[in-house]
Amino acid sequence: MSVSGQVAIAGVYEHPARWAPEKTESQIMAECARGALEDCGLELSDVDGLFAAGIGMGIMGVVHLSEYLNIKPNYLDGTNIGGSSFVAHVSHAAAAIHAGMCDVALVLYGSTAASNAMAIGTGMASSGKDPAGAFVSPYGMTTVGSYAMVAQQHMDKYGTTSEQLAQIATTTRKHASLNPNAKMRDLIEVEDVMASRVISSPLHLLDCCIISDGGGAVVVTSLERARDLKKKPVVLLGCGEAVCHQELGTPDLLTVAAKQSGEKAFAMSGLIHGDVDLCTLYDSFTITVLVTLECLGFCKPGEGGAFVENGRIGIGGALPVNPDGGGLSSNHPGMRGIFLVIEAAKQLRGECDARQVDEAKIACVHGTGGILGVSHSGATLLLGTD
Numbered sequence: 001m002s003v004s005g006q007v008a009i010a011g012v013y014e015h016p017a018r019w020a021p022e023k024t025e026s027q028i029m030a031e032c033a034r035g036a037l038e039d040c041g042l043e044l045s046d047v048d049g050l051f052a053a054g055i056g057m058g059i060m061g062v063v064h065l066s067e068y069l070n071i072k073p074n075y076l077d078g079t080n081i082g083g084s085s086f087v088a089h090v091s092h093a094a095a096a097i098h099a100g101m102c103d104v105a106l107v108l109y110g111s112t113a114a115s116n117a118m119a120i121g122t123g124m125a126s127s128g129k130d131p132a133g134a135f136v137s138p139y140g141m142t143t144v145g146s147y148a149m150v151a152q153q154h155m156d157k158y159g160t161t162s163e164q165l166a167q168i169a170t171t172t173r174k175h176a177s178l179n180p181n182a183k184m185r186d187l188i189e190v191e192d193v194m195a196s197r198v199i200s201s202p203l204h205l206l207d208c209c210i211i212s213d214g215g216g217a218v219v220v221t222s223l224e225r226a227r228d229l230k231k232k233p234v235v236l237l238g239c240g241e242a243v244c245h246q247e248l249g250t251p252d253l254l255t256v257a258a259k260q261s262g263e264k265a266f267a268m269s270g271l272i273h274g275d276v277d278l279c280t281l282y283d284s285f286t287i288t289v290l291v292t293l294e295c296l297g298f299c300k301p302g303e304g305g306a307f308v309e310n311g312r313i314g315i316g317g318a319l320p321v322n323p324d325g326g327g328l329s330s331n332h333p334g335m336r337g338i339f340l341v342i343e344a345a346k347q348l349r350g351e352c353d354a355r356q357v358d359e360a361k362i363a364c365v366h367g368t369g370g371i372l373g374v375s376h377s378g379a380t381l382l383l384g385t386d
Helices: 025-040 061-069 085-098 131-139 143-158 162-176 190-195 258-269 286-296 337-348
Strands: 007-014 049-052 075-077 104-111 198-200 214-222 234-244 278-281 362-371 375-385
Touching: 007 025, 007 085, 007 337, 025 061, 025 104, 025 214, 049 061, 049 085, 061 075, 075 085, 085 104, 085 214, 085 234, 085 337, 085 362, 085 375, 104 337, 143 198, 143 286, 143 362, 162 190, 162 286, 214 337, 234 258, 234 337, 258 286, 258 362, 258 375, 278 286, 278 337, 286 362, 337 362, 337 375
Parallel strands: 049 075, 049 104, 278 362
Antiparallel strands: 007 214, 007 234, 104 214, 234 375, 362 375
């Protein structure tokens, strides 16, 4: 039996900090927990399911977090599949609630990536201790280098241009200018992106996500219970997860995990792409957005470059993408999936003020974890109003 239409997001909270050297990751998560629970009118004592992941949390991280919060949940999930983890956590929480394993799930993330000077995207693609790393790291491939390889192949195969990728960066920066909590709010033009230094050809500095501190929290419960709480429920209509890796033979670098996870989510929901009013997509780099849109099915393979032009993905366009400014301009504290869920929920509740998408009723959320071109995860949600 499907969880579609049975489970809802009842509360959300995004930490306003973008630079918080005085705080620990656990402190940020605790503050986010308090904010999300206040948002929906629940108490910490109501929480009986805890979901969390983090770069520095370690194998027992969710257990230590339980101690920090002084709770003893009936259900724990420390699944870490990179930046998509928290999108997947919503699916996992829905399954646990539907199965009667818990009633109120709290999904948490906190990071001090910026104040800890974590140079995300500049190190080796993966550790030499794992199979992928053994074949990648010795040859000098960096995270941004892998994404640049995907971008270059897209350009070579389909004629996509750097100017088209720059449209994604300028659009999300315009959105960020409307978000008082965004880290980068000054408007940029395509020429500014093109003039920024090349980090790994063909990707420029402004094609790359920023690095910040930050955190967030999401409260998930049954739709029935959510209807009795403070805020309008955001209903889970469909979900899916997937993985892509360097499979035997020649892997297709341009077919990312979003294709598999998106097909699952749309099939579960019964929705079509034309029903979707906005998307919140992982945007580690501009190319991430472009291939995600293609693989989710919003446009055909090779058409992503034209799809993002002429304001189509801007607020007021046919398919607004990342109205908060995304990881390119608002925040990116290492693993950004939780903010995709938070922004989608706020949009569907009509709480986004200047950046609000008109009459938003259906949102597509997609998180990417890991590295395109090497190995990565994908998690997709379709969310709607009650």
